Amino acid sequence: MNLYQSLGFLVFGSRLKRLSDTFLSDVNRIYKAHDIAFDAAWFPVFYILSQEDAVTISSIATQLEVTHSAASQLVSNLQEKGLVKAGTNAEDARKKVVSFTPKGKKILDQVLPVWTALQTAMEQLVAEGPNSAHMLQAISEMEAGLAREPLLSRIENNL
Template sequence: MNFYESLGFLVLGSRLRRLSETFLADVNKIYAAHQLKFDASWFPVFYILSKEKQVSIRYIADELAVSHSAISQLVSSLQEKGLVKTTASAEDGRKKVVTFTTKGQKLQQQIEPVWKALTKAMEELAKEGVHSKHFLKAVAEMETGLASSSLFERVEAKLEK
């Protein structure tokens, strides 16, 4: 049994981070191997725009359950690269809406086949293990549990006993 396995839930965050870093590094390697100037961290915004065409920064932040500030910074970075543009909303001039530029739209179309291949590869990987096929369901259950009571609250309750 390796170090991580021996400590069980005590190092779950570290294992998930390590798994995520490995996954994202490979995804970025795939993009680079296919001469796609794309970073895995852009995926959520690109995916939402590929489906919605025009959305507010608030909408993206709410969909991803991250801060408005974090999305605003990511959108600004994508703007600097010429991949997205922001304009005032037609309905509410105080709101900014985000859309692809022509360059961003072209990149999105080029990475779509990679996303499809990635999905298939990940589904195959999940089927290789007895338990891994339930991985996404288990993650969703943990997220739901944490939404009802944070890890902080749970640990504090144990320390108060």
């Protein structure tokens, strides 16, 4: 058993971060190896836009469960790259509506096969371990638990 495994929940965040960093690094390496100018960090907004032709920044924020400011920064980053455009909502001029540019649509067409291959690869990986199949459900349960009571107050209650 390695140090990380022996320390259990004391290094839970570190292990999740290490796993996430490895996952995102490998996904970005795939994009690069296939000459796709895409970053895994863009996935959430790209996925939302792949499902809807145009969406408000408020809707992006709600779907990603982030602040309006964070969603706006994601969109601004994609605008700077020329992948999305933002216009005013015809019904409410205060709202910005985001959609793909032609360049963004081209990149979407390139990343869709990678997303399919990624889904398949993850399903194969999960099938390798008897407990892995429960990973997403376990993460959802922990997220719900933290929404009910943040870790900070849980720790304070035990001090």
